[in-house]
Amino acid sequence: MERSTKQRAAIREALQRADRPLLATEVLDMAQKSVPSLGIATVYRTLKALIEQESLQVVELPGENPRFEFAHGHHHHFCCKACGRVYDIHACPGDFGQMVPPGFQVSDHEVTLYGRCADCENAIPT
Amino acid sequence: MERSTKQRAAIREALQRADRPLLATEVLDMAQKSVPSLGIATVYRTLKALIEQESLQVVELPGENPRFEFAHGHHHHFCCKACGRVYDIHACPGDFGQMVPPGFQVSDHEVTLYGRCADCENAIPT
DNA sequence: ATATGTGCAAAGCATTTGCGGAGAT
DNA sequence: ATCTCCGCAAATGCTTTGCACATAT
Numbered sequence: 001m002e003r004s005t006k007q008r009a010a011i012r013e014a015l016q017r018a019d020r021p022l023l024a025t026e027v028l029d030m031a032q033k034s035v036p037s038l039g040i041a042t043v044y045r046t047l048k049a050l051i052e053q054e055s056l057q058v059v060e061l062p063g064e065n066p067r068f069e070f071a072h073g074h075h076h077h078f079c080c081k082a083c084g085r086v087y088d089i090h091a092c093p094g095d096f097g098q099m100v101p102p103g104f105q106v107s108d109h110e111v112t113l114y115g116r117c118a119d120c121e122n123a124i125p126t
Numbered sequence: 127m128e129r130s131t132k133q134r135a136a137i138r139e140a141l142q143r144a145d146r147p148l149l150a151t152e153v154l155d156m157a158q159k160s161v162p163s164l165g166i167a168t169v170y171r172t173l174k175a176l177i178e179q180e181s182l183q184v185v186e187l188p189g190e191n192p193r194f195e196f197a198h199g200h201h202h203h204f205c206c207k208a209c210g211r212v213y214d215i216h217a218c219p220g221d222f223g224q225m226v227p228p229g230f231q232v233s234d235h236e237v238t239l240y241g242r243c244a245d246c247e248n249a250i251p252t
Numbered sequence: 253a254t255a256t257g258t259g260c261a262a263a264g265c266a267t268t269t270g271c272g273g274a275g276a277t
Numbered sequence: 278a279t280c281t282c283c284g285c286a287a288a289t290g291c292t293t294t295g296c297a298c299a300t301a302t
Contacts, residue, residue, distance in 0.1 A: 005257065008257090038258090038259085040259095040292085041261095041293075041294080044293070045257085060186075062236065087227075093222065100239060101213075103244030104213075104241060104247070106239050109237065110188070111235065113222050113234070115231045115233040117230055122229070128282095129276050130276080131276075131281095131283080133282080163284075167284065167285080174267095174268090
């Protein structure tokens with residue numbers, strides 16, 4: 001990732017503007033507002049490069065395509081079953097060391113919560 | 127899932143024999159030992175049906191293809207970074223309700239732990 | 253001027269689906 | 278006999294890659 005191009009700027013900006021992890025196609029759609037000719041291949045290439053340099057992190061939810069967001073420390077995610085939006089959760093339950101059998105060493109963990117976000121709770125129920 | 131066929135028996139048996147969640151291709155390979163003509167489409171169709179009737183559950187680890195195991199209650203998984211094996215963890219941290227912003231409702235959660243399993247801890251370090 | 257970056261289209265994978273024939277009931 | 282199931286191959290959907298042209302340096 002050496003040269004600075006309008007495509008890369010647009011992709012960065014899309015990810016920065018969003019307050020949530022974005023799908024590759026969402027990055028494309030948003031970035032195409034500044035660079036209409038942008039292709040999906042460039043999006044994937046740029047995402048890959050940003051991940052390799054650890055600027056981006058990947059958010060993988062079961063059964064869904066990967067989402068991408070700028071790395072901002074250890075956090076978890078909440079997925080709203082009603083609207084599908086994924087929110088960052090900055091709280092962390094902490095250590096899981098005592099959950100595992102003796103001899104096992106926990107170095108890392110991932111937590112994903114599911115439910116209804118505030119917006120959907122307040123809306124008329126299905 | 128009504129008729130009983132040798133293909134379905136073989137697929138079931140593969141999943142039952144394994145002491146760990148299996149990839150679709152692993153199910154195929156194992157089941158083909160009893161039914162060599164078995165096709166991958168039948169594996170996917172059968173897995174899908176077993177999931178729908180909640181006999182099977184899907185284990186999705188970030189960046190990996192889904193694995194399948196017979197449902198056996200609420201539990202989580204531990205993935206050994208050294209050997210790649212996936213272990214069931216039957217402990218559960220419990221309620222995550224206080225981790226989310228006000229108005230959010232948590233109905234479900236998933237926890238994946240990473241680290242080194244007892245076998246790899248005892249082996250010579252990398 | 254040169255090497256990297258981009259867009260397009262084709263290729264790769266994992267998974268799903270349509271269809272005619274095989275098999276369970 | 279009937280209706281479901283199977284295997285094959287084609288179709289999807291997401292992601293990657295090859296190539297020729299564009300462009301940042």
